[in-house]
Amino acid sequence: MTTLDTDVVVIGAGPVGLTLANLIGVRGHRATVLETRHELIDYPRGVGLDDESIRTLCTAGLWQQIQPYTVPHHVVRLVNGEGRVLATNDPKSQEFGYPRKHGFIQPLVDKELAAGLDRFPGTTLRFGHRVVGLEDRGDHVAVTAEQLGAGGDVTGTLTLTARYAVGCEGGSSFTRKWMGVQFEGKSPSTRWVVVDVDNDPIGTPSVYLGADPRRPYVSIGLPQGIRRWEFMLHDDEPTELVDDPAFMHSLLQRHVPDPAALTIINQRTFTHHGRVAADFRKGRVFIAGDAAHLMPVWLGQGWNSGIRDATNLAWKLTAVLGGDAGDALLDTYTDERRKHASDMIDVNMAAGTVMKMGRLGGRLRDASASALNLVPKWKSYFTELRFKPMPRYASGVVVDQATLTPGRAEAGFKRGRLAPFTDSAGELSPVGLQFIQPRVNTSSATDVLLDEVTGDWWTLATWGTDPTAFLSPADLELIHRHRITLVSFMPETQRAWAEKRYADSPAPVTVVGDHTGALKDWFDVRACGLVVLRPDRFVAAACLTQQAPKALAAVVTAGSLVKEGGRR
Template sequence: MTTQPTTSATNQVTLDTDVVVIGAGPVGLTLANLLGVRGHRATVLEARAELIDYPRGVGLDDESIRTLRTAGLWERIEQFTVPHHVVRLVNGRGQVLATNDPQTQEFGFPRKHGFNQPVVDRELAAGLDRFPGTELRFGHRVVGIEDRGDHVRVTAERVGPDGATEIVEVTGRYVVGCEGGGSFTRKWMGVEFEGKSPSTRWVVVDVENDPIGSPNVYLGADPKRPYVTIGLPQGIRRWEFMLHDDEPTELVEDRAFMNRLLERFVPDPDALQIINQRTFTHHGRVATSFRQGNVLIAGDAAHLMPVWLGQGWNSGMRDATNLAWKLSAVLRGDAEDALLDTYTTERHKHAADMIEVNMAAGSIMKMKPLGGWIRDRVATALNVVPTWKSYFTELRFKPMPRYAEGVVVDQVTLEPGRARPGLRGGRLAPLVDSAGETSPVGLQFIQPRVNTAEGRDVLLDDVTGDWWALATWGTDPTAFLSAADLALVQRHDIRLLAFVPETQREWAEKQYADAPVPVTVVGDTSGALKRWFDVRACGLVVLRPDHFVAAAALNQQAPQALAAVAAAGSLRTDAAAPADTPAPTPADTPAEMGALA
């Protein structure tokens, strides 16, 4: 599949691929894996000689696990995580002001995990070996990008074995810059990088053979010196300390100074085996656009996230998840190029909202004595009220991604491209009082365990797959679809599902066996799917490849909902067969599919 490299007399190498990914951080590696799973080629260019070997990110969300499972890597990565990572905000006296310990598993996994980033990154890199035509090239520093309309040419410099500089040119349909905050790609695009970069410096210290053993996270809002201490997998303990303005950065190289910071926590700081130590400042910035022509950016290249809520790594995963299926749809010939414009539309707002929440969390951490005194008393009062206490415990302050514009359809009007959160109006009025006034469109769909004819007690994503799906509650999803609608379903490999109570599954399998296109009957064993539809004013959902709800409607509105999704997603409606690359079904996706066997 890969065009063989050719070397010219002028020491120049030329390569060709589908997508050029610049940067072998977690976002670039994940994006390349997601493209590979869907049958596309990617060439990852990394300026460094090897992956970064020190821990950076420490928090992994359930949303990211869904992405890693889609990439077929979660089974290999899970061993490097700690599920149910509890975060406690404490003051200078050690009093717990707030506890973050969400118990929900609506997306199939515990909400928060601690993880060890270097070993996870290595698994992401190793995952690329599964895909013919995909490769990771170290020591390639990108120095030029040229968008030629129908493709992009990327120029990189590489020092060869003989010490001579080698010019490597890679052509691809698209380029995605994932090379971090100093992104060459973003600067080439010429977009603004808006936000703040506080001057406050922090020193981070990672040690092996955790001398404390507490498995969770403490955010120390101590007015004298804010700190963080974190238990990580594989026996690693992390501390982070704020440096005062009168303390030079060079001071952290003095072991005696570091020992004074650590002696509050351990009896013998001099015996600690430090494996990583560095200083950093927190940034809160977001690019004004994530796309220019055939060139896009993702992760830290698109937005810099303060570390407080562990969302830098996860925000990058959300970018890769959102962008990968859209690139795939365009490369397959399923969608027009305009689909890629929805990437900025959908991801920019949530990234900006997450930055604001993180900046606010940092302000709470760094309060001076008077502000800290007021904060402590307010927190104590709020903890007495169950509703406010759960606001922190269940992570409700964290903005979940909700796409109000993009590949979404308004539930009331079925207008493509926009989705209001409210439901008042039209035929939905009789359902709103019992179902609630909030539309599920633009939100992630739940992932309970279910039964099918092929598997028992499997996660729903294993059944829906990683492409489009149309699901109804309690009825045949083809009942209201015309021949033209069914042609569109087949054109875009839309999987049709009937969600039914487990008690009705065998009946439904027989009843729908002669449907005009295949219908997968899903047995709701826990009642989670029934409860979901019971409090939403719909009987049908169209799920995007990233498991977000593109449309929700009454069953009889299936044709209108399907047509609106096609319009919102710039999907081609011609009768031609899809492009060379077929959409994978759950059975042939290289994910952990053993449960379906």
Template structure:
């Protein structure tokens, strides 16, 4: 028997487990990934990559490696059985720094995620390790795995001790079954066959969702000349029928000349699922990705939803491992991620219903779509992907903007007023002029900016991957007392001043003697000014995952920080292995 220890043991080497391990490694902690297979899955699965996921890959230092296997601005068209375009999804916004939608080749991307672990000497990926046992011993976990060779022969039993374990091993998750949590939702009986071919015989880069009453289909242009088709199987068509080349040629014949000449890379059948675990945590054990939720494929959110899990969980685990927060912080993982995953499942299931309508329902749908396309507001609802629910954390590591209450955040100020509550006097005029929406719980934008050291860089390259306190047009230290400055030092909170580019040089000189370092960021595009101009705040605190944890008027900074300390269960004592360091001189 072999025994070793680590900080986090990750069960499953899919994209979620690999991303999680990279994010843990890049923040200086140890992770071990145990994978039952002898190698990564080599057949294509996911095909859609969102800007949110790319932001995470950038944080992990992997985007440059992954980018060659992607194509930006993936346009999706919903068409009916005659080829009429019912809706076009072509979002052109880049509010988070990247095009909203990309096509990608998953096996090639997964290889880069695995190779990224080689950067960290204390992090490793172990193939041929089937997890068969799991124990939570209160202050650590013990994971038992059987190591098997390429022929499937048992060669050793491996025991791993770790502070935490995360199950990322897919829908049949051993970890979820060990936790004993319900897996709620539906698994429609509809089966689909997917076919990937090389040397795309169509040659168009777009995606077509074929809402054809005769047989719904999907046609997708992917990087490296790959074309994917997916066809729905009727109830009277056995799965084995897909093994018949003549049947497969009959499916493809309406879409491509001479289907017998296609170079097939992969062919598989699958069933859509829409399920979510009742809880994502039990003690020191967590679920992420398909182990926590199964997502229908319609909107390409299975891969991306799993990456959102890894993004959320990684910074919280590393904060606890570093002694920056208590274990209570980890309770916010389920609170923040489960609702959004459930909402995404609902939207995907609804999209599937639209796709699979019969002749009568399809005719009604087509007429409705034609009418909606005549109204610009409704047309943009589909074009700009506004039907996709963006993650918004109403509970967890957030501070309500109206009341500065820790642990919750209303989406707007209307609820406060409806219930007879009054907004704090200084806040009311700004809400009246800027609007009723609060940015707390939403992801912060990422424009290109300038600093004293860099020009035209993405904002995350300036703020980094940990906490940020930023103000618009002012010195953030002007609003912080000694207790606040100690919290800033203890938790490595980066202080940032957003400025019009025309004012940057002045601010760099003005803040040179500030009591803590302030990074002055030049708003060269005007995007940051626009953001603050329509929101009732002059100060924001950004979490390590780039979500807004708190937003307030600048003079409310001490109250907001005190509330945030409670919401994030932040430690107030110095870390055991880290004595307080004197604040360095200010720098731009």
């Protein structure tokens, strides 16, 4: 058997590559990160961090280190050229345990992600290594990199062997080009100049999207007193114009009293892109983040979409590396992530169109916004961020709720697909969606987030009952083999009773007290009493409690999980 240098070679030390390497390390495997630069990028890029990403950072054990570089609950206001608010995005929900939107400083967050790798023996970050070759050898990969001196000269070469390689090196990805997949979509010619200043001269804490027909702009309050502006450049304005202080002053003078007094810490020009790769996998090689998809910045989802990729791919890689699942599990990565990335690109492109409307279109937009704000349902559509497509996996490691068929999951129950076994206040299935994270109580912890109780691997949970009640000895052996945490959600008033009652269950059961009522509310409007949660906290299966054996077997099939042997 070939002795390999590492388990996974990660190409690129951006946030996606670093997050992926941390998640691999947390679950006990080795990663080597190769980065062309000699240090991390030191200028801000992404500025929006959402609650889904924070769950991932918690799994990686790094949220406490990263939290000081964030500001919670970013409110976004779309304003017209007169400064009138057309729509406000102010989501109050914390269904995943944290405020929906945060501002953050990416270079400082990236530093914590890089420092986190030091926790794991066998995991390394190598700067000054430019990948120039990939070879899939069937049972492993070989990655060749040029070693670069401080001046960029090539001082040698290095070849690393690993089970898998993942390209996270951005939009010009060498890995994606090696894979030979199409990069579908378009890149509008519109250019933008971004300016970050110290000692915020405005001081307002949130975000303004300026849909000004004269020149669209963005104004963002960030942590540590930083203010970001982004201004659209017109087609007749050469990019070199941004190097003229007088021109930059003309952009800023409508926003601050004295542009000359600003302390500029970053100024760059960029073009928005909307592209997605046709496939995220070729054999033992994968792509993630900007290497797999590029999207405009309007909804702050470029950074977060890349973290979703890392979250999805990390648990699947580690399951295969640990002998818990077969290679077919890795095929579900493209199935699950590509569609959502494509949907996010479409929404971002539409938001850009709204931002860049001319005078006539702007007047129509403003009138429409005023009318929509009079209707509470439509107003909340923007306020609560409902236009943002939440990830829902219709194929992959999912089980259809009505038929318990593995691999695909319909979203709803039209024409009574669940009859005659249940009545339900809701017609939508939770399968393929991320499970909520309220605060809960247990016998050993009070008012903690649910993920702290269930852990970062598989969970089988029921509402109000013993999750082992309908499981056979073979089912329990499977649960033991795959380290599936058994959980019983209970009203807090019944927690003590359940802890005593389930103490003699044939497998350990964690009783969770629902002291906020959030879990009861969740089950109350869904036609299920049992859920199987994946390591990334998405619902793999939902069913009636008596259907537990069949649902569990379907999850095993959908996830290509081993039925015998494997790591305990």
